[in-house]
Amino acid sequence: MPQDADIFETLRQELRRGTLILAVLAQLKVERYGYGLRQALAEVGLEIDEGALYPMLRRLESQGLLTSEWREEDKRKKRFYRLSSEGEAVLARLAAEWRAMNDTLQNLIR
Amino acid sequence: MDLLDRYLAAVAALLPKAQREDIVAELRDILLTQMEEKEAELGRPLDAREREAVLKAFGHPIAVAGRFGTPRALIGPELYPFYAFGVKALLVVAAVASAIPVVIGALTDPGGAGGGFARFLSSFLATGLTMIGAATVLGAGIERGWIPLGGAADWRVADLPRLDALAPRRRGLPRKGPRQRRFEALLEVILTALFILWWTGLVPAPWASHVANSDMVLRPAPIWAALYWPLLAWAGVQLASSLIGLLRPGWVRARAALEVVCGLAGLALAVVLWRAGRLVVVGLEGAGGSNADGVAGLQTALDLSFHLTATVMIAVLTIKIAVELWRLFRGAGPAPA
Numbered sequence: 001m002p003q004d005a006d007i008f009e010t011l012r013q014e015l016r017r018g019t020l021i022l023a024v025l026a027q028l029k030v031e032r033y034g035y036g037l038r039q040a041l042a043e044v045g046l047e048i049d050e051g052a053l054y055p056m057l058r059r060l061e062s063q064g065l066l067t068s069e070w071r072e073e074d075k076r077k078k079r080f081y082r083l084s085s086e087g088e089a090v091l092a093r094l095a096a097e098w099r100a101m102n103d104t105l106q107n108l109i110r
Numbered sequence: 111m112d113l114l115d116r117y118l119a120a121v122a123a124l125l126p127k128a129q130r131e132d133i134v135a136e137l138r139d140i141l142l143t144q145m146e147e148k149e150a151e152l153g154r155p156l157d158a159r160e161r162e163a164v165l166k167a168f169g170h171p172i173a174v175a176g177r178f179g180t181p182r183a184l185i186g187p188e189l190y191p192f193y194a195f196g197v198k199a200l201l202v203v204a205a206v207a208s209a210i211p212v213v214i215g216a217l218t219d220p221g222g223a224g225g226g227f228a229r230f231l232s233s234f235l236a237t238g239l240t241m242i243g244a245a246t247v248l249g250a251g252i253e254r255g256w257i258p259l260g261g262a263a264d265w266r267v268a269d270l271p272r273l274d275a276l277a278p279r280r281r282g283l284p285r286k287g288p289r290q291r292r293f294e295a296l297l298e299v300i301l302t303a304l305f306i307l308w309w310t311g312l313v314p315a316p317w318a319s320h321v322a323n324s325d326m327v328l329r330p331a332p333i334w335a336a337l338y339w340p341l342l343a344w345a346g347v348q349l350a351s352s353l354i355g356l357l358r359p360g361w362v363r364a365r366a367a368l369e370v371v372c373g374l375a376g377l378a379l380a381v382v383l384w385r386a387g388r389l390v391v392v393g394l395e396g397a398g399g400s401n402a403d404g405v406a407g408l409q410t411a412l413d414l415s416f417h418l419t420a421t422v423m424i425a426v427l428t429i430k431i432a433v434e435l436w437r438l439f440r441g442a443g444p445a446p447a
Contacts, residue, residue: 033139034140051174054136054137058129076139079132
């Protein structure tokens with residue numbers, strides 16, 4: 001039988017899963033490579049596991065929401081990601097959805 | 111080849127060919143960056159054990175490659191309840207199909223019943239695991255769209271069985287629940303299918319033809335040869351009716367109509383058998399005639415018992431036809447509120 005802490009952790013991860021995509025899209029208004037993106041998210045308090053981040057970036061790219069290119073930086077080739085025009089439109093819609101949900105939930109959990 | 115190359119080669123071997131080079135290049139950059147960060151933190155180059163620790167922390171190659179593949183369960187959450195229901199039903203089928211020959215064997219030859227449980231277990235494990243394997247392959251095929259469901263995935267509320275699980279229990283006889291009805295239909299399917307397989311000679315009869323501890327043998331009477339096709343047709347209609355009860359329990363009238371047909375056919379067959387009088391001929395193994403009294407006694411007893419059985423069958427089938435006719439006409443009306 002799952003313990004309270006396990007239940008909480010499962011629910012917390014479910015809650016975070018959707019919001020992480022929004023955070024990643026928002027951070028990629030500026031071009032970043034994977035590791036730099038992870039650091040940027042960590043600096044604002046959103047730790048994300050590498051095992052989840054890189055496959056997510058590839059999935060978002062295959063969905064047309066991101067573009068990427070290989071470039072050399074610090075004497076090493078790195079893959080840089082940024083929002084595509086389609087990604088910007090989706091981010092705007094998701095952000096509006098997030099604000100509406102946030103307002104509703106704020107009233108509910110007050 | 112250093113540890114990093116070895117690790118990346120293991121991941122690469124599991125990646126889709128089209129993306130392999132690209133993903134490995136990115137992973138190499140990520141891992142080298144991590145190692146450099148660690149070196150900056152320690153103020154010295156990493157030794158082999160520390161490099162290995164970085165790679166190990168990143169994850170097993172199978173897990174890392176799996177994250178880049180299409181995430182897909184063998185049987186997804188949408189399909190799983192149907193899969194689990196199917197597996198349970200198949201296990202019941204396997205248990206019943208494994209038990210029937212053992213039970214019949216024990217009844218006809220009590221002396222050889224010693225290894226009955228072992229035979230049942232062996233047959234049940236082999237049949238059950240094969241059925242689960244087949245159901246899993248089928249489920250995985252449906253999950254991936256290799257097996258199109260088409261109209262089979264469609265369902266109607268009106269096709270659901272009229273169950274009384276939520277209705278208050280009436281006084282007197284308790285009504286049958288959904289599991290009980292389904293189980294009965296399942297049992298009918300298994301028994302009828304086994305009968306057809308035996309009748310057509312596809313599987314051998316699970317009972318012995320010679321009488322235990324004697325030289326007497328039982329042979330079918332000539333009447334059975336004349337009834338071969340009528341009995342096969344009767345079993346076919348019964349199988350269709352049972353399958354409706356199992357798979358489309360909401361088709362109350364269709365099943366009742368088939369049951370009436372089966373009942374009438376069964377009644378006609380019972381009358382023919384009653385008139386024939388002798389259903390089994392008792393004989394002696396070999397050419398010996400030393401047990402003529404025993405043969406005559408057993409023949410009389412069997413004739414009498416079969417005659418009585420046919421009489422009871424006629425009575426039971428008449429009642430059954432009446433019940434099914436009532437159900438046929440009640441089925442046309444609206445469901446009780």
